Amino acid sequence: xxxxxxxxxxxxxxxxxxxxxxxxxxxxxxxxxxxxxxxxxxxxxxxxx
Amino acid sequence: xxxxxxxxxxxxxxxxxxxxxxxxxxxxxxxxxxxxxxxxxxxxxxxxxxxxxxxxxxxxxxxxxxxxxxxxxxxxxxxxxxxxxxxxxxxxxxxxxxxxxxxxxxxxxxxxxxxxxxxxxxxxxxxxxxxxxxxxxxxxxxxxxxxxxxxxxxxxxxxxxxxxxxxxxxxxxxxxxxxxxxxxxxxxxxxxx
Numbered sequence: 001x002x003x004x005x006x007x008x009x010x011x012x013x014x015x016x017x018x019x020x021x022x023x024x025x026x027x028x029x030x031x032x033x034x035x036x037x038x039x040x041x042x043x044x045x046x047x048x049x
Numbered sequence: 050x051x052x053x054x055x056x057x058x059x060x061x062x063x064x065x066x067x068x069x070x071x072x073x074x075x076x077x078x079x080x081x082x083x084x085x086x087x088x089x090x091x092x093x094x095x096x097x098x099x100x101x102x103x104x105x106x107x108x109x110x111x112x113x114x115x116x117x118x119x120x121x122x123x124x125x126x127x128x129x130x131x132x133x134x135x136x137x138x139x140x141x142x143x144x145x146x147x148x149x150x151x152x153x154x155x156x157x158x159x160x161x162x163x164x165x166x167x168x169x170x171x172x173x174x175x176x177x178x179x180x181x182x183x184x185x186x187x188x189x190x191x192x193x194x195x196x197x198x199x200x201x202x203x204x205x206x207x208x209x210x211x212x213x214x215x216x217x218x219x220x221x222x223x224x225x226x227x228x229x230x231x232x233x234x235x236x237x238x239x240x241x242x
Contacts, residue, residue: 015143015144015146016137018147019138019146020135022153023131023132023133023134026134026153027135034056
């Protein structure tokens with residue numbers, strides 16, 4: 001599915017590193033949010049209301 | 050008593066990561082393009098329309114129904130996006146460099162729909178799975194159309210839209226059935242011991 005469609009990919013290795021950086025940033029954000037618990041606080045606030 | 054530090058504990062995180070990893074591997078390495086070419090169905094993203102329910106929705110719905118915590122589906126869909134982008138750019142498109150953001154948005158919309166509908170009832174969850182796959186496909190189509198100039202042929206669009214909805218619904222349905230089976234097996238083994 002993620003096989004390249006018939007469009008010339010421009011950007012080369014540098015471009016792919018940027019894409020990987022987006023992937024890593026998402027992963028890091030999830031772990032950080034899980035640790036600092038804003039999700040948990042949001043859930044608890046709803047329950048209290 | 051000391052308060053639990055993490056919202057998702059290590060076991061839940063590991064389970065979501067495992068589901069997301071399997072999903073991203075299926076997405077990247079299944080030869081779906083040759084499969085759709087063999088069937089004579091043109092793309093882009095024809096594979097997502099036909100098999101998105103099995104590749105994405107099933108795993109997100111599984112995480113949601115097994116973990117039973119808010120945001121489990123959303124986080125799993127974001128993990129799928131993250132792993133997909135670590136392996137390859139979204140649909141191999143590197144120009145513009147931020148094109149893959151659309152993959153994140155597409156998968157996030159799918160995760161949100163599964164989350165919102167699955168929380169109310171399983172029937173709504175099944176419909177939400179279909180809607181989720183459809184929204185993932187729609188966003189991907191728009192992005193590829195606008196930035197790569199490749200649009201889905203209008204002749205095939207309706208059937209692909211229908212296929213995406215059915216595929217997503219079946220994916221969610223199988224996930225809920227699988228979870229029921231797990232629960233039954235777990236209870237039976239618990240009673241036996």
